[in-house]
Amino acid sequence: AITEKFEGVVRRLRGKAIITEKNVADAMREVRMALLEADVNYAVVREFVKTVEKKALGADVLKSVSPAQQFVKIVHDELVELMGPVEPGIPQPDSPTIIMLAGLQGSGKTTTAAKVASYLLRKGRRPSMVAADVQRPAAVEQLKILGGQLGVEVFSGEGKAPDICVRAVERARLVGTSDVILDTAGRLHIDEEMMMEVKDIARRTEPHQVYLVCDAMTGQDAVNSAKAFDEELSLDGVILTKLDGDARGGAALSVKAVTGKPIKFIGVGEKLDKLEEFHPDRMADRILG
Amino acid sequence: FRRARQVDAAFLEELEEILIGADVGVETTMSIAEDLRRAARDTGTADPEELYGILKRDVESRLRKGESDVTLADSSPTVILVAGVNGTGKTTSIAKLAAYYMGQGKKVLLSASDTFRAAATEQLGIWADRIGADIVRHKMGSDPAAVAFDACEAAAARGVDILIVDTAGRLHTDSNLMRELSKIKSVVARKIPGAPHEVLLVLDATAGQNAISQARNFKQAIEITGIFLAKLDGTAKGGIVVAICDKLGIPVKFVGLGEGADDIEPFDAELFSRALFE
Ligand SMILES: Nc1nc2c(ncn2[C@@H]2O[C@H](COP(=O)(O)OP(=O)(O)OP(=O)(O)O)[C@@H](O)[C@H]2O)c(=O)[nH]1
Ligand SMILES: Nc1nc2c(ncn2[C@@H]2O[C@H](COP(=O)(O)OP(=O)(O)OP(=O)(O)O)[C@@H](O)[C@H]2O)c(=O)[nH]1
Ligand SMILES: [Mg+2]
Numbered sequence: 001a002i003t004e005k006f007e008g009v010v011r012r013l014r015g016k017a018i019i020t021e022k023n024v025a026d027a028m029r030e031v032r033m034a035l036l037e038a039d040v041n042y043a044v045v046r047e048f049v050k051t052v053e054k055k056a057l058g059a060d061v062l063k064s065v066s067p068a069q070q071f072v073k074i075v076h077d078e079l080v081e082l083m084g085p086v087e088p089g090i091p092q093p094d095s096p097t098i099i100m101l102a103g104l105q106g107s108g109k110t111t112t113a114a115k116v117a118s119y120l121l122r123k124g125r126r127p128s129m130v131a132a133d134v135q136r137p138a139a140v141e142q143l144k145i146l147g148g149q150l151g152v153e154v155f156s157g158e159g160k161a162p163d164i165c166v167r168a169v170e171r172a173r174l175v176g177t178s179d180v181i182l183d184t185a186g187r188l189h190i191d192e193e194m195m196m197e198v199k200d201i202a203r204r205t206e207p208h209q210v211y212l213v214c215d216a217m218t219g220q221d222a223v224n225s226a227k228a229f230d231e232e233l234s235l236d237g238v239i240l241t242k243l244d245g246d247a248r249g250g251a252a253l254s255v256k257a258v259t260g261k262p263i264k265f266i267g268v269g270e271k272l273d274k275l276e277e278f279h280p281d282r283m284a285d286r287i288l289g
Numbered sequence: 290f291r292r293a294r295q296v297d298a299a300f301l302e303e304l305e306e307i308l309i310g311a312d313v314g315v316e317t318t319m320s321i322a323e324d325l326r327r328a329a330r331d332t333g334t335a336d337p338e339e340l341y342g343i344l345k346r347d348v349e350s351r352l353r354k355g356e357s358d359v360t361l362a363d364s365s366p367t368v369i370l371v372a373g374v375n376g377t378g379k380t381t382s383i384a385k386l387a388a389y390y391m392g393q394g395k396k397v398l399l400s401a402s403d404t405f406r407a408a409a410t411e412q413l414g415i416w417a418d419r420i421g422a423d424i425v426r427h428k429m430g431s432d433p434a435a436v437a438f439d440a441c442e443a444a445a446a447r448g449v450d451i452l453i454v455d456t457a458g459r460l461h462t463d464s465n466l467m468r469e470l471s472k473i474k475s476v477v478a479r480k481i482p483g484a485p486h487e488v489l490l491v492l493d494a495t496a497g498q499n500a501i502s503q504a505r506n507f508k509q510a511i512e513i514t515g516i517f518l519a520k521l522d523g524t525a526k527g528g529i530v531v532a533i534c535d536k537l538g539i540p541v542k543f544v545g546l547g548e549g550a551d552d553i554e555p556f557d558a559e560l561f562s563r564a565l566f567e
């Protein structure tokens with residue numbers, strides 16, 4: 001863990017009144033390694049290390065705290081500041097509130113759509129879901145089964161995804177659904193046709209919230225897809241999935257750094273109640289290992 | 290990058306950015322850099338093409354540990370067990386493998402042994418219909434090992450050449466699910482001598498360092514014989530397989546290049562190594 005690595009480097013700080021350039025450089029090298037091993041993007045790490053180095057230099061070594069601990073605190077606090085702040089919950093300015101999920105193949109969108117529905121049910125809302133993935137075999141069936149488990153209506157239909165979504169929203173207004181969750185097909189950010197489709201869905205349904213669903217084990221590529229989805233859809237937030245594993249989750253920092261959009265929730269299991277609100281301090285601990 | 294004349298600090302920094310950016314990871318990147326530094330010093334070369342060649346061959350040699358072909362069993366059926374964490378592309382990769390072998394005139398049977406996830410067997414069923422492969426399915430919630438057992442019996446009875454077993458996505462850190470997976474493997478092993486002949490771990494090309502942990506845990510549980518690297522048609526380079534093959538000796542056997550049944554290629558270490566630097 002990073003504290004142990006710091007202990008070695010910073011043992012030499014004992015008895016010193018301030019943190020000097022040389023011992024900061026050594027400590028920053030350890031931080032850089034830890035962040036890269038945690039899958040934080042290369043360029044994001046470079047910027048982060050520069051920022052933290054400035055904060056550490058000239059910082060007084062507190063008498064009551066070991067220099068190693070203070071170093072970790074500076075790094076930890078900077079991580080928390082970068083990944084926060086968090087506005088808990090899903091804003092609901094209107095009825096129905098339209099929530100759209102998008103992201104790469106297999107990131108967890110369909111499961112997350114049902115988890116969001118479950119979350120809203122627990123808040124006393126009456127959500128419905130839209131099976132707008134018309135290309136993956138049995139995708140509609142998958143969402144219908146999940147909807148059945150929750151007692152939540154799943155709208156599906158014939159034709160293209162944007163048309164299905166438009167019809168679903170119209171129906172939601174008629175029946176008084178409080179929230180409409182659009183589950184879209186997984187797609188590559190470099191697939192022009194698919195990016196046009198998801199943009200079309202957003203243009204025609206005007207979602208109040210657009211969330212990127214991103215797999216926590218994603219490596220250096222996280223910034224590429226996040227940036228592209230943000231540029232095309234103007235995201236309102238990010239949901240990081242599969243955090244019940246042992247992925248350090250550096251993608252969280254990368255995605256936040258490159259889009260500036262808040263991480264709203266994390267997926268911590270396959271069951272539909274496994275959606276938690278995002279806590280930057282817990283994520284910082286996890287990334288630092 | 291290809292214009293570098295010497296292995297100096299600037300060159301190494303650029304190399305590091307390329308390799309780490311490709312998810313090769315810090316440890317393996319430093320090892321490759323060290324190899325290059327030593328080779329440059331020993332040969333005294335200043336030719337950029339030669340340096341680039343040394344580099345590419347170094348990466349390639351790390352990828353060539355282990356057997357990168359799938360050896361079909363002497364007696365039918367050859368059994369291929371497919372596993373991996375959630376959403377990496379197992380079910381779709383199985384459809385691709387089935388189509389690949391059917392294209393070689395082989396008779397293929399699929400075992401829909403993901404009895405947990407919503408619409409998992411329906412998904413594989415649709416693929417089976419599309420490509421004309423045979424399939425054994427039970428209903429959702431049934432014992433996955435029982436499905437595999439029945440599929441083994443059907444494979445023998447129907448004179449199938451290749452049996453491919455789909456399993457539910459599972460986190461390598463979930464000991465109950467990993468135990469379930471080894472049980473599926475034992476059942477297949479007891480039913481068909483020599484089975485499973487191949488155990489493929491499907492990895493998502495966008496995965497970072499966690500894929501090493503996945504490979505390690507799955508290897509311990511069910512002895513992975515090869516990797517199917519899916520979603521390589523994205524912008525991720527999948528460089529994590531360099532670290533995995535180097536450290537754990539598990540070779541990549543196939544890559545997935547899209548969502549269709551023919552979006553599969555046998556792994557080519559030279560092509561992959563070259564693509565890392567492009
Ligand atoms: N362990 C764990 N598994 C998850 C989590 N979220 C989703 N999954 C699993 O990940 C796999 C993929 O989930 P899906 O919901 O089908 O992913 P998707 O993004 O809709 O996939 P596509 O529609 O094909 O792009 C499934 O096996 C899910 O059960 C999570 O938070 N933890
Ligand atoms: N672009 C691209 N997408 C792929 C590739 N392989 C699989 N996919 C997509 O990834 C998503 C997940 O694929 P699945 O085959 O359902 O993955 P899985 O590992 O079986 O998922 P679980 O059973 O839920 O763990 C689907 O949308 C597939 O179409 C690939 O090589 N390229
Ligand atoms: Mg889906």
Ligand SMILES: [Mg+2]
Pocket residue numbers: 379380381403409456457458
């Ligand atoms: Mg599957």
